[in-house]
Amino acid sequence: MNTWRYRRQALFLWMCRALTLLALIILGSLILHIAKEGVSTLSLDFLHRFPSRFPHKAGLKSALYGTLWIMCLTALIAVPFGIATAIYLEEYSTKNRFSRWIQINITNLAGIPSIVYGLLGLTVFVRYLNMGQSLWAGALTLSLLVLPIIVIASQEAIRAVPNPIREAGYALGAHPWQVILCQVVPAALPGIMTGVILALSRAIGESAPLIMIGALSYVAFVPEGPGDAFTVLPVQIFNWASRPQVSFHAIAASGIIVLLCVLFTMNLIAVLIRHKFQRYK
Amino acid sequence: MLHKHAKFVDVSFKGLLWLCIGATLTTTTLVVVILGTEAYHFFSLVPITEFLFGTHWEPLIEPRSFGVLPLVCGTGMIVLGSIAFALPIGLGIATYLSEFAPNWVRSTIKPTLEILAGIPTVVYGYFALTFITPILRSLFPETEIFNAASGAIVVGIMILPMISSLCDDAFRGLPSSLREGGYALGATPYEVVTRVVLPAAGGRIGAAVILAVSRAIGETMAVTLAAGASPNLTANPFESIQTMTAYIVQVSLGDTPVGGVEYLTCFAVAGLLFTITFIMNVIGSQLLLKTQWQSRS
Numbered sequence: 001m002n003t004w005r006y007r008r009q010a011l012f013l014w015m016c017r018a019l020t021l022l023a024l025i026i027l028g029s030l031i032l033h034i035a036k037e038g039v040s041t042l043s044l045d046f047l048h049r050f051p052s053r054f055p056h057k058a059g060l061k062s063a064l065y066g067t068l069w070i071m072c073l074t075a076l077i078a079v080p081f082g083i084a085t086a087i088y089l090e091e092y093s094t095k096n097r098f099s100r101w102i103q104i105n106i107t108n109l110a111g112i113p114s115i116v117y118g119l120l121g122l123t124v125f126v127r128y129l130n131m132g133q134s135l136w137a138g139a140l141t142l143s144l145l146v147l148p149i150i151v152i153a154s155q156e157a158i159r160a161v162p163n164p165i166r167e168a169g170y171a172l173g174a175h176p177w178q179v180i181l182c183q184v185v186p187a188a189l190p191g192i193m194t195g196v197i198l199a200l201s202r203a204i205g206e207s208a209p210l211i212m213i214g215a216l217s218y219v220a221f222v223p224e225g226p227g228d229a230f231t232v233l234p235v236q237i238f239n240w241a242s243r244p245q246v247s248f249h250a251i252a253a254s255g256i257i258v259l260l261c262v263l264f265t266m267n268l269i270a271v272l273i274r275h276k277f278q279r280y281k
Numbered sequence: 282m283l284h285k286h287a288k289f290v291d292v293s294f295k296g297l298l299w300l301c302i303g304a305t306l307t308t309t310t311l312v313v314v315i316l317g318t319e320a321y322h323f324f325s326l327v328p329i330t331e332f333l334f335g336t337h338w339e340p341l342i343e344p345r346s347f348g349v350l351p352l353v354c355g356t357g358m359i360v361l362g363s364i365a366f367a368l369p370i371g372l373g374i375a376t377y378l379s380e381f382a383p384n385w386v387r388s389t390i391k392p393t394l395e396i397l398a399g400i401p402t403v404v405y406g407y408f409a410l411t412f413i414t415p416i417l418r419s420l421f422p423e424t425e426i427f428n429a430a431s432g433a434i435v436v437g438i439m440i441l442p443m444i445s446s447l448c449d450d451a452f453r454g455l456p457s458s459l460r461e462g463g464y465a466l467g468a469t470p471y472e473v474v475t476r477v478v479l480p481a482a483g484g485r486i487g488a489a490v491i492l493a494v495s496r497a498i499g500e501t502m503a504v505t506l507a508a509g510a511s512p513n514l515t516a517n518p519f520e521s522i523q524t525m526t527a528y529i530v531q532v533s534l535g536d537t538p539v540g541g542v543e544y545l546t547c548f549a550v551a552g553l554l555f556t557i558t559f560i561m562n563v564i565g566s567q568l569l570l571k572t573q574w575q576s577r578s
Contacts, residue, residue, distance in 0.1 A: 005469050005471075006469065008471055009469040009470055012470070013377075013381055013471075015373060016373045016374075016376050016377035016380075017377055017381075018373075019369070019373030019377070020373065020374045020377045020378070020382075020390060022370060023370060023374055023394060023397075023441060024390070024393065024394075026397075026438055026441075027393065027394070027397055029412070030400070030404075030408050030412075030438075033408065033411070033412045034404070034407070037411065080301070081301045081304045084297070084298045084302075085302050085304065085305060087298055088298035088302055089302075092295055092298065092299075102302060102306070104563075105305060105306065106305055107562070108559060108562055108566075109305060109309060111492070111495060111496075111559075111562035112555065112558065113499025113501065113526065113554060113555070113558055114499065114501065115499065115501045115529055115530070115551065115554075116312060116316070116499075116551050118529075119315070119529070119548065119551050120308075120315060122533075123315045123319070144308050147305060147308070148305065175287045175288075175290070175291050176291055176295075177287075177290055177294040177295075178287075180294075198399075201399065205400075205401030205402075205403075206401070207401070207402070207403045207502050208402075208502055208526070211533055211534065212533045214533070234403045234502075237403050237404075237407065238406070238502060238506070241403070241407045241410060241506055242505075249407075249410075252407055253407065253411075256403075259401065259404070260404070263399060263400075263401070271392075
């Protein structure tokens, strides 16, 4: 008697399934399209060459080194600050107005568009602190960008450590810094590491802030120190993709394949750490 | 040694951590101060009413005019289009995953969709330019190479995982007694979803949309590559447009002298961008907090 209700239900279920399938198809076509476009120009040689005006001679060497530098420097700057902030907020701060305000501030920082960070870096690091278009300026800008991500992830990891672990430490007469450094942080480390890796993979995929501080310039050398000019993978890809010639689009796709491989590897490591070492969730 | 001075170590450790908090506070202060002062310089050259209500944006070539509305309109088109694309799909996915999918499907599809969230935006820009635009051009021949529709679709793909996972959380956060009540009355899953689950999770879905809109407004590289660099006040999605973010990138790619009015326009536009996204983020995250279902004991 009520068959139309059941028919409507069946239709609805199939619609939901179709929409989910559609999202998977989009993901699949994105990856297949890029693989199809870029795989023919991808070679070991491509990784060893410097950028060039001629697409068949262009390569990724300077961008790869730049990305590696940026990743290491950003980690060095952002990770200590991020973890320290998270420890203070979770272990020391009392739930007063100040700590709530800091928390809201961090959530909002995570939502600021990345290009605004680029303008910030351009004004503060490049102009006022006279760093020029150097790796320092880029890494500092990206550190500000990923800092809230690291803080939020580390906070969640620290919050997940059960209280009896802290209490056991205090019961043995340990001081707060001893409990935190020797018990809480080691127990939360897998979660923190996962967050750090995800934040760094965000950093090396970011291009807008680095373009703002001027990383686009044609770089035909490997940066030797943090004071040198640089380019990174996404900026190089943007440069190639924004040219009108189709032959540059092909090497842009090859660059994307390299970038995605790096990112997938990092994400895989994060997933493995989470599965293998994380005890508290 | 350390044990003797444990108290001292304790205090200095705490102090050190406290100093690190300063980093986040300084960042916020710097953003506000820098955008504020540079925008102030800009508005001493260009009246704020001309900036906010002018309909012509031509800051780089004489005769200059500084009406930001074409850029806001460009951003608005991208946002509307991307939400129109992502919200139905996202809701469908969230409904399927939380109400219908068996566990193994759910635990495969969720992380697969997360991949979409981890792909850099420049990759989406490339995808829009070389995949979506050609398809659009074969369907609608009048489409320009750079067009708003392609940018909107690709931004929609980018915010899709955000919407679907926030909605999924919203659905799963509901107490199961709500659903059971519906089923006990003999409702079909469709009726439970549309009459019980969706209304109850409405606030959280709203919050998800607001946060996604804020993300779409701030999106830069994909729209720069796909939607073009011509600030037109148009409602035609197949024309080339320019968003606020794409304008800032365009200026930084050219050789603009520091301190000139062209350079200052960046900060005025970024200030507007920051204000809009800041307000939306505050509303969105507050709404997320307020609409949390309290587990009744």
